[in-house]
Amino acid sequence: MNVQTRPDPFTLRRRNPSGGTAPLTQWGFRNETDRLTDVLLGDPAYLRHMATSSLSRKHLRESPCNIQLAQAQHKELRAAYESFGVKVHTAPPEPELPMQVYTRDSSVMTPYGAVITAMANWWRRGENYAAIRHYEQLGIPIYDMVTAGTFEGGDFNVIEEGCVLIGCGGARTQEEGARQVASWFEAEGWEVRLAFIDEYYVHIDLMVVPVAPKLTAVCLACTEPGIVDWLKAKGHEIIDVPFQDTMALGCNFMSLGGERIIAPKSSPTLVGQLKARGFEVAVVDTAEISKTGGGIHCMAQALRREP
Numbered sequence: 533m534n535v536q537t538r539p540d541p542f543t544l545r546r547r548n549p550s551g552g553t554a555p556l557t558q559w560g561f562r563n564e565t566d567r568l569t570d571v572l573l574g575d576p577a578y579l580r581h582m583a584t585s586s587l588s589r590k591h592l593r594e595s596p597c598n599i600q601l602a603q604a605q606h607k608e609l610r611a612a613y614e615s616f617g618v619k620v621h622t623a624p625p626e627p628e629l630p631m632q633v634y635t636r637d638s639s640v641m642t643p644y645g646a647v648i649t650a651m652a653n654w655w656r657r658g659e660n661y662a663a664i665r666h667y668e669q670l671g672i673p674i675y676d677m678v679t680a681g682t683f684e685g686g687d688f689n690v691i692e693e694g695c696v697l698i699g700c701g702g703a704r705t706q707e708e709g710a711r712q713v714a715s716w717f718e719a720e721g722w723e724v725r726l727a728f729i730d731e732y733y734v735h736i737d738l739m740v741v742p743v744a745p746k747l748t749a750v751c752l753a754c755t756e757p758g759i760v761d762w763l764k765a766k767g768h769e770i771i772d773v774p775f776q777d778t779m780a781l782g783c784n785f786m787s788l789g790g791e792r793i794i795a796p797k798s799s800p801t802l803v804g805q806l807k808a809r810g811f812e813v814a815v816v817d818t819a820e821i822s823k824t825g826g827g828i829h830c831m832a833q834a835l836r837r838e839p
C-alpha cells in the first residue's frame with residue numbers, strides 16, 4: 533500500500549489551527565452535489581415524538597406520530613438509498629436518545645473530517661458522544677469539536693466547494709458556535725456566510741438545500757432576500773419551494789449527485805420541477821416521521837461523495 537492510499541488515522545482533532553488541513557483521502561466530499569457513495573442514517577428504534585419545535589409541537593397536539601408507521605417509512609427511505617447503490621452506515625441506537633434518527637445534527641462531515649457539534653437540547657446532547665464513538669468505529673477522523681456555545685449540523689450547509697452557509701437561529705445554533713465554526717473554515721480558505729434565521733425554522737436546511745451544481749432549492753417566502761441574491765450572484769439557479777410545502781419539510785431532501793434526488797412526497801412542486809429538468813427522483817413518504825420535526829436532509833449525513 534503506498535502512502536497516498538493509506539487510510540487517515542482516527543484522531544479526535546485533525547484540524548490545523550492555522551488552516552491548510554489536508555483533505556481526507558478515503559472519506560468526505562468536496563461539495564454536497566457530487567455522487568453519494570456512503571451515507572449516515574439513524575435507526576428509529578427509540579424514536580419519540582417530543583415538543584422540540586413549533587412544528588413538532590403542533591403535530592403533537594393535533595395528531596401525534598404513529599411510531600410504527602414512522603419506522604416503516606424510515607425503512608423505505610433506507611431502501612431508496614440502497615436502490616441507488618449508496619452504502620448506508622448506522623450507529624447502534626440507544627434508548628436514551630429519542631432523536632438519533634436526525635443524523636444531520638450531532639455531527640457534520642467536511643472534506644477534512646467530521647465536526648462534532650454541540651446540541652442545544654439536553655435530550656440530544658448524548659448524540660454527540662454516540663457520534664464520536666461511531667466515527668471511531670468507522671475509522672473516520674474528527675476534524676474538531678464545537679466548544680463555543682451550541683451548534684447543530686442542520687445549520688452547516690455546504691453550498692458549493694469551499695463555500696458554506698451557516699444558519700444561526702439562536703435557540704439551536706448560537707452565534708458563538710456559528711462564529712467558532714466560521715473561523716475554522718475561513719482559516720481553511722473557505723467563503724463563509726452566516727444566515728440569521730428565526731428560531732421558528734429550527735435550522736437553515738429547512739429552507740435552503742443544494743440540488744446540483746449551481747442549482748439550489750430555496751423557500752423564497754421565508755429565506756432572507758440577501759441570501760437569495762448571494763446565491764444568484766454565484767450563478768445559482770433557484771427552485772422555489774412553496775411555504776406550505778417547506779413547513780412540511782418539503783425543501784428538505786437529499787441530492788445523490790448524478791441528477792438523482794430522494795425527495796419527500798409532501799413536496800409536489802419540487803418533485804415536479806426536478807422531473808421536468810430530467811432528474812431521477814425517488815419519492816418517499818416521510819410525513820409521519822416529519823411530525824417529529826425533521827425531513828430527509830435532516831435524517832442523512834453524507835460520509836463520502838466521489839467527484
Ligand SMILES: NC(=O)NCCC[C@H](N)C(=O)O
Nearest residue numbers: 584634686735824825826830
Ligand atoms: N436538520 C434538522 O432540521 N433536523 C431536525 C431535527 C428535528 C428534531 N425534532 C429537533 O428538533 O431537534
